[in-house]
Amino acid sequence: xxxxxxQEVRTLLRAxxxxxxxxxxxxxxxxxxxxxxxxxxxxxxxxxxWFDGDGSFTLFMFAYLDLNMNKVAAFSGIILAGGIxxxxxxxxxxxxxxxxxxxxxRYFLVRLTGALALFALIYTxxxxxxxxxxxxxxxxxxxxxxxxMATVHLFAAGYAVTLAGTMGVLLGRKIxxxxxxxxxxxxxxxxxxxxxxxxxxxxxxxxxxxxxxxLIGRMTTFTPVDMLGPIAVLLVFHVVTAALGAWKVSxxxx
Amino acid sequence: xxxxxxxxGAAYADYTRLEAxxxxxxxxxWASVVLVVIGVADGILPGVPSIQRFFEVVFDMRNGVQTILxxxxxxxxxxxxxxxxxxxxRVHVTPAEERRLALYLTKPISRTRYLVSxxxxxxxxxxxxxxxxxxxFAAGVLAFAGPADFNGGAFAATGLLVLAxxxxxxxxxxxxxxxxxxxxxxxxxxxxxFIATVLPGGMYIYRPDLYSPALKNTVVFPANLLWHEDDxxxxxxxxxxxxxxxxxxxTALAGLRLRRTDAIRA
Numbered sequence: 001x002x003x004x005x006x007q008e009v010r011t012l013l014r015a016x017x018x019x020x021x022x023x024x025x026x027x028x029x030x031x032x033x034x035x036x037x038x039x040x041x042x043x044x045x046x047x048x049x050w051f052d053g054d055g056s057f058t059l060f061m062f063a064y065l066d067l068n069m070n071k072v073a074a075f076s077g078i079i080l081a082g083g084i085x086x087x088x089x090x091x092x093x094x095x096x097x098x099x100x101x102x103x104x105x106r107y108f109l110v111r112l113t114g115a116l117a118l119f120a121l122i123y124t125x126x127x128x129x130x131x132x133x134x135x136x137x138x139x140x141x142x143x144x145x146x147x148x149m150a151t152v153h154l155f156a157a158g159y160a161v162t163l164a165g166t167m168g169v170l171l172g173r174k175i176x177x178x179x180x181x182x183x184x185x186x187x188x189x190x191x192x193x194x195x196x197x198x199x200x201x202x203x204x205x206x207x208x209x210x211x212x213x214x215l216i217g218r219m220t221t222f223t224p225v226d227m228l229g230p231i232a233v234l235l236v237f238h239v240v241t242a243a244l245g246a247w248k249v250s251x252x253x254x
Numbered sequence: 255x256x257x258x259x260x261x262x263g264a265a266y267a268d269y270t271r272l273e274a275x276x277x278x279x280x281x282x283x284w285a286s287v288v289l290v291v292i293g294v295a296d297g298i299l300p301g302v303p304s305i306q307r308f309f310e311v312v313f314d315m316r317n318g319v320q321t322i323l324x325x326x327x328x329x330x331x332x333x334x335x336x337x338x339x340x341x342x343x344r345v346h347v348t349p350a351e352e353r354r355l356a357l358y359l360t361k362p363i364s365r366t367r368y369l370v371s372x373x374x375x376x377x378x379x380x381x382x383x384x385x386x387x388x389x390x391f392a393a394g395v396l397a398f399a400g401p402a403d404f405n406g407g408a409f410a411a412t413g414l415l416v417l418a419x420x421x422x423x424x425x426x427x428x429x430x431x432x433x434x435x436x437x438x439x440x441x442x443x444x445x446x447x448f449i450a451t452v453l454p455g456g457m458y459i460y461r462p463d464l465y466s467p468a469l470k471n472t473v474v475f476p477a478n479l480l481w482h483e484d485d486x487x488x489x490x491x492x493x494x495x496x497x498x499x500x501x502x503x504x505t506a507l508a509g510l511r512l513r514r515t516d517a518i519r520a
Contacts, residue, residue, distance in 0.1 A: 017442060043460065046304070049304065075442075175344075175437070178441070198305075
């Protein structure tokens with residue numbers, strides 16, 4: 001099985017769409033400080049009011065997660081995982097595939113894991129580059145806080161991959177599945193910070209992207225132990241969603 | 255020799271009708287529902303003081319109605335555009351990906367007819383989805399904020415401008431899709447067009463100093479449409495025909511390109 005997973009990751013690494021995602025992530029990462037060079041004081045004040053911290057670094061983290069990484073994640077998810085099994089069905093390859101000595105559940109889960117691994121690789125590389133590059137660009141930048149928040153956010157961003165993969169097998173056809181994944185993910189991303197604007201945290205309970213950014217409410221105080229809560233919640237989102245996809249695949253007709 | 259059992263025109267009419275029926279899909283109903291939900295959800299926004307303040311401070315929205323509408327117009331563009339993108343995949347990308355394109359292109363149907371038969375009903379359905387959204391937005395504004403600050407004429411003009419802008423973006427995407435042979439790369443292209451449209455508005459939050467007044471009025475979508483609400487009808491009177499003409503010209507280019515596609519290698 002590890003051979004299969006390894007090959008899946010290698011295949012993805014060669015795909016042009018993966019190179020494009022990596023290039024977009026890198027470009028957004030490097031160009032981003034330009035967007036944050038001179039924010040208006042009124043916007044800094046708003047961010048300080050909503051979140052925790054001393055202003056410009058808080059605003060930087062908010063914009064980094066909201067403007068950059070959340071949006072990149074939504075698109076990457078459907079591009080990486082939207083066609084698992086739906087592609088093979090559209091090409092008429094499923095009977096051949098199901099005649100191979102691999103269970104349907106395992107096939108789905110290995111390909112989903114491959115897409116997740118690749119996304120994590122791109123995200124982690126980008127984050128490490130950011131940790132080296134941003135201290136020279138952003139005043140008040142704290143690499144430890146950045147790395148901690150990015151680690152939690154990786155699990156939320158990766159949820160786009162799990163959701164898109166599962167939606168593909170739930171709906172069976174790629175185009176409606178990708179469209180619904182994109183609309184759902186846009187809604188999640190659009191409402192990720194709603195609990196902070198409104199002061200009602202329950203508005204984010206069922207939104208994985210809220211859990212991915214929730215540390216911004218205690219940016220100056222959180223410890224590594226505080227990261228475990230959101231990560232655990234996000235893992236539950238991943239497992240439940242992937243299990244739903246695996247169950248649907250196991251019940252597929254020939 | 256084959257014998258023709260139906261006259262040529264009747265066969266084409268059948269084909270056109272089949273495409274028209276195929277253009278209406280389940281996701282159009284869902285997209286309309288999403289727009290209605292957006293219309294209701296945005297209605298709540300001005301009631302949250304920190305959100306209302308954000309839109310006043312950052313985008314210079316004068317009242318609750320404008321706060322609702324700036325979010326409505328963004329939602330309208332996003333939903334209509336992305337639903338349209340997935341509809342347009344059916345023209346070239348999905349058939350190429352699933353190895354059906356050569357079959358379509360070798361049928362005794364001209365490429366122009368193939369394109370027009372797919373695009374016209376799709377444009378009609380998307381317009382309908384957009385109008386359902388606009389009706390929901392108007393109802394949402396009147397229900398949550400009342401009629402005092404609501405300018406019906408400007409709202410109709412601006413909503414139609416947003417739909418026309420979506421049409422231009424979709425015409426660009428449709429042309430670009432003829433050079434793409436799989437869904438994933440097509441979505442990358444579509445994302446680029448979308449980001450290019452909405453990025454200036456997002457950047458404006460953080461770097462208003464980068465924008466000259468003229469630039470700001472042109473690219474900070476959709477706030478620019480609300481800043482000039484009083485002139486919206488005049489802007490639409492010029493903008494609507496202009497945008498639609500651009501969309502038609504781009505579609506004509508797509509028709510030219512499709513005519514040059516090699517059916518054997520497709």
